[in-house]
Amino acid sequence: MARRARKSAAPTKPLLKTPARIGKLDTAAVIGELRQLHEDAEDKNVGRMPADEELFGTLLYLEANAGALKSEETQRQAAIARVRLWEYLREQADLHQAKAIEHARAAGVEWTDLVPALAVNTPSAAYNKAKRLQAAVLTQGAMDGRPVRRTPEAVIEAEQQAAARAAAARRAEEEAARRYALLAPVAQRLLEHRADLDDGGEVTYWLDQIAAVLPRCQTPTQLVSLRTYVEAFVREMRKTERAAGRPAASTTEARLAYAAAVDVVTG
Structure with a gap:
C-alpha cells in the first residue's frame, strides 16, 4: 500500500512542540x-x-x-x-x-x-x-x-503581532497619562483641604492612602490605585453625609474639592 504523503505545516503555524534548549547557563x-x-x-x-x-x-x-x-x-x-x-x-x-x-x-x-x-x-x-x-x-x-x-512568513507574522502588542501598550500608557492629568490635580486639592474633610475614620484613612500614592504615581498600576482611593474617599464621604444629614466638608474650598473628586470618578 502506498504511503500517504506527509502534509507540510503552514509556514506561519506556530510550532506545536517546543524545541529543547539550553537556555540560561552560568x-x-x-x-x-x-x-x-x-x-x-x-x-x-x-x-x-x-x-x-x-x-x-x-x-x-x-x-x-x-x-x-x-x-x-x-x-x-x-x-x-x-x-x-x-x-x-x-x-x-x-x-x-x-x-x-x-x-x-x-x-x-x-x-x-x-x-x-x-x-x-x-x-x-x-x-x-x-x-x-x-x-x-x-x-x-x-x-x-x-x-x-x-520561516520568513512566520517571522513576519510574529513581528506584526509584536508590533500590535507594542502599539496597544503605548495606547494604554497614553490613556493612563491622560487620566493621571485629570485625576492628580483633584487628588492634590483633596489633600490641600483635608483638614476640612477629615472625619477621624474611613474618610481620613482613604485620604492617607491618597497622600501615600500621589507623590510616586507613575505607572498604570499606581494610577489605578490612586483612582481606587479617590473613589473610596467619595464613597465614604457620601456615607458620612447621609448619616449626618449635612455636608461633610466644612468649608467652601473643601466642598469644591470634594465636588471635583465626585466629577472625576463619575465622569
Missing part, C-alpha cells in the same frame, strides 16, 4: 569546573587557558588540550560539558547575529551588502536567512512562550 561556573579538572590533572598548559568569561577561546583551548585529562571519567565529564557549552554558544549566536543584522539595516546597509556576511548568494537569500534568525529573537520575547517557526 558559563563561567562551568568553565571554572573544567579549569579545576585540568589543574587536578596537572595540565602543563593550564596557565594559557583564557579567563572564565571568554567562552569561545576557552572552548578552543579545552578542545586542543583534551588529552591532558588522564582518567576516562574526567574525559567524559569534560567532553559532555564542552558539548553543552557549544550548544549554548550556538543558541546565543542566533540571537546576537540577528541583532547585528538589525543594527546593520538600521544603519542603512542594503541586503546586497549582507550577502557575503551571511554566506549566501543573493539578496533575497540574505533576507530570508535574516528572517529565520529573527525567529530566535521573537521566540525569546514571546509572551506565550511558543517558539516561532523559522
